[in-house]
Amino acid sequence: MKMQARFENVYNQDSFLSLLGCAHSVERNCWIGDSRSNLKMGASSWPSETELDGVKKMVAEMSGRGVEEVRVVVSPYRICPLGAHIDHQGGTVSAMTINKGILLGFIPSGNTQVLLRSGQFEGIVRFRVDEVQHPRSAASENNKVHENDSSKTYEECDWGTYARGALYALQKENHLTQVGVAYLLALENANSLTVPPTENIELDRVIENEYLGLRNGILDQSAILLSSYGCLTCMNCKTKEHKLIHSPKLHGSPESKGQKAYKILLAFSGLKHALPNNPGYNRRVAECQEAARILLDASGNGDLEPLLCYVEPAAFEAHKCTLESNLLRRAEHYFSENMRVAKGLEAWASGNLDDFGKLISASGLSSIQNYECGCEPLIQLYEILLRTPGILGARFSGAGFRGCCLAFVEADRAIEAASFVRNEYHKLQPVLASQLNQDTAVLICEAGDCAHVI
Numbered sequence: 001m002k003m004q005a006r007f008e009n010v011y012n013q014d015s016f017l018s019l020l021g022c023a024h025s026v027e028r029n030c031w032i033g034d035s036r037s038n039l040k041m042g043a044s045s046w047p048s049e050t051e052l053d054g055v056k057k058m059v060a061e062m063s064g065r066g067v068e069e070v071r072v073v074v075s076p077y078r079i080c081p082l083g084a085h086i087d088h089q090g091g092t093v094s095a096m097t098i099n100k101g102i103l104l105g106f107i108p109s110g111n112t113q114v115l116l117r118s119g120q121f122e123g124i125v126r127f128r129v130d131e132v133q134h135p136r137s138a139a140s141e142n143n144k145v146h147e148n149d150s151s152k153t154y155e156e157c158d159w160g161t162y163a164r165g166a167l168y169a170l171q172k173e174n175h176l177t178q179v180g181v182a183y184l185l186a187l188e189n190a191n192s193l194t195v196p197p198t199e200n201i202e203l204d205r206v207i208e209n210e211y212l213g214l215r216n217g218i219l220d221q222s223a224i225l226l227s228s229y230g231c232l233t234c235m236n237c238k239t240k241e242h243k244l245i246h247s248p249k250l251h252g253s254p255e256s257k258g259q260k261a262y263k264i265l266l267a268f269s270g271l272k273h274a275l276p277n278n279p280g281y282n283r284r285v286a287e288c289q290e291a292a293r294i295l296l297d298a299s300g301n302g303d304l305e306p307l308l309c310y311v312e313p314a315a316f317e318a319h320k321c322t323l324e325s326n327l328l329r330r331a332e333h334y335f336s337e338n339m340r341v342a343k344g345l346e347a348w349a350s351g352n353l354d355d356f357g358k359l360i361s362a363s364g365l366s367s368i369q370n371y372e373c374g375c376e377p378l379i380q381l382y383e384i385l386l387r388t389p390g391i392l393g394a395r396f397s398g399a400g401f402r403g404c405c406l407a408f409v410e411a412d413r414a415i416e417a418a419s420f421v422r423n424e425y426h427k428l429q430p431v432l433a434s435q436l437n438q439d440t441a442v443l444i445c446e447a448g449d450c451a452h453v454i
Contacts (some may be wrong), residue, residue, distance in 0.1 A: 022371025038176040044444060046099035047074060052454065059105040062117060069107050071189060075182035076101035078223035078447040079264060079397060079406050081232070081356070082224030082344040084363050085371050087217025088285050088336050089292070091239035092341050094358050095223030096231070098264055098446035104182040108190040114167075116160050125160030129187075133168035136161070165207035172206055180207040181224050181451050189453045197225040197450075198240070215285040229449045232348045234341075238309040245349050260353050261411035262392065267385060267421050269377040270432030271403050284371060290332065291327040295319050308334045326372075333370035337363060357392025357408050364405075377429050381405045384424045391415045406428075409444075418442040 056070040063069075076097035083093025116125035122216040166183035170193075181204055195203070204221035208214045220233045222242065231244040276331055283325035298319035306311040308331060316335055340359045347356040354441050364382055368374050374382070374396055382405050385394035390413025397406040409417045421442045433441070 002173075004321065026206065044423055046076070046101065046448060047103055051103060053380070055103045055105040058119070063107050065107050070105050071107070071186075072105070072454045073104040073182045073185045073189075073451065074454060075179070075451040076227075078220055078227070079266075080219055080223070081360050081393075081395075081406075082233075082337070082341045082363055083219065084337060084367050084395060085284065086308075086337050087219035087235075087237045087410060088215060089217075089288050090335055091309045091334060091338050092234065092236050092339055093217075093219045093222075094239075094344060095219060095227065095233045095235065097223060097227040097450065098266075098445040099448045100266075100443065100445055101448070102179060102182050104186055106186045106190065108222060114163065116163055118159055120395065121159040123159075125163065127160075127164060127167070129167060130168075131213070133164050133171060135168070136213060137420070152375070154394070162207065165211035166203075168211045169203040169206040172210070180204045181221055184454055185451060200225055201240075215282045224451045227448065227450045230447055232345070234345055238307075238359075241424065245345055247348060249350065260392070262353055262408050263411045263414040264447070265391075265407040265409050265414065265418060265421070265446060266397065266443040267381055267393075267405045267407065267425070268436055268441055268443075269381050269403055269405070269425075270429070270435045271375070271377055280373065284330065287327055287330045288354075291331040294322055294327065295331065298322050329370040329372065333366050336366055338371070340366075353392055353408065360393030360395050360408065361386060364393075366398055377432055378403075378405065380428045381421075381425055384421055388417045388420050389413055414444045418444055 014041055019214040052072060055072055056067045059065075059070045060067045077100050078095050078097050080093060080095045083091060083095070087093050112128040112130045114125075114127050114129060163183045166180055166187055166319055169184065170187060181200065184195075184200055184203055184207075187193075188200075201218055201221045204225075205218055207445075217237050218240075219235065219237070223233055226235070226242055226244075227233045228244050233242060234245055235242045288308055289306045292308045292311055293302075295308075295311045295315060296302050296304050296306060297309070299315040301310065301315075311331075313335055318333060320331065323331060340363055344356055344359045346361065347353070366384070368379060378396055382394055382396065385391050385405055385407045388407070389411075390410040391408065392408040394407035397404040407417075419442075422433075422438065425441075
């Protein structure tokens with residue numbers, strides 16, 4: 001593949017937290033590489049003009065180019081209200097983005113050099129788009145620096161991992177999860193590549209599964225690339241089909257009378273651990289696959305791929321006695337979570353946030369008891385949220401092996417709830433709580449839009 005334009009002088013700014021040891025930043029009111037290019041952006045409040053101007057100014061100063069030449073990728077963070085830990089098994093998940101995320105400023109250049117700086121992390125990352133990228137696992141096994149590349153810089157500035165992973169995915173697919181999506185969109189835009197969202201979902205999967213060695217599913221990238229303001233995104237991870245479910249209140253439906261307005265709380269524990277370095281996540285995926293293999297063999301379908309989505313609920317009930325206790329709990333979580341997703345989609349579509357919230361909390365409990373993720377600080381944070389005034393429902397955010405819980409809260413009680421959570425968590429975990437910036441320890445968020453280039 002021949003590449004013409006490249007990008008250089010990329011500046012990343014993390015809006016409020018570090019994500020998997022990578023750098024961050026950008027947003028705007030247009031769509032790039034998307035069949036929805038003529039649609040108008042929703043009412044998402046992020047990013048502000050001030051945030052955009054700050055990123056553009058920084059990139060212009062770094063490059064010696066004009067501010068008007070700077071392009072910005074807006075890649076929002078996502079939440080998964082229901083569908084925890086089942087995307088890698090082909091389950092159905094729900095997701096939406098929020099009005100916080102990564103802003104990635106960049107300027108295309110006429111050469112092969114990529115230069116990255118971060119608003120959060122130290123050092124400079126340099127590599128060329130004509131370098132052959134190698135998966136991290138392969139590089140570790142070989143324990144050597146590949147000739148004629150910039151691996152030394154990569155080792156010194158590890159936050160550039162996702163940028164290299166994006167190049168790896170594009171090279172592999174012959175085109176050349178916030179962060180991965182942001183770098184993909186920047187590379188594609190700089191090289192005038194038109195790639196639909198569904199294909200970028202697969203490219204981001206290549207970054208995480210093949211380049212980083214993380215055995216996750218497609219929830220994150222699907223949410224970031226497919227979401228629309230005010231909608232709940234439903235993704236069938238087996239068939240890759242998706243749909244957007246509107247909230248009656250946000251779209252002026254007559255059914256919305258009496259429906260509660262909501263905000264989203266993100267409560268941070270102070271725990272930081274890059275997911276690719278945590279063996280617990282991949283271990284849970286392997287346990288789910290082992291449970292699927294046993295159930296499929298028992299039901300006469302041993303020739304199918306060992307994923308729980310290929311196990312019929314009736315077959316699970318008939319043969320679950322063959323599973324060891326830990327495998328039984330993993331399968332129990334999968335099947336019960338799929339049921340919660342189905343009920344949750346109905347509750348959301350009808351504007352019943354009370355039932356929606358109860359299902360979120362039930363998902364959180366199953367994550368603890370059946371999927372067995374989390375740790376003492378995260379579980380304590382989850383339990384605090386459950387007894388917080390105004391909270392509709394809460395659960396771990398993401399994989400549940402580090403850092404954060406999410407909650408839906410009645411809009412008029414959000415400030416009170418955030419203060420309550422901060423105070424109560426500090427009583428239980430004073431050391432971890434003291435490490436957090438108190439202004440961002442509990443964030444009050446709103447719904448966001450999909451990733452795009454400005």
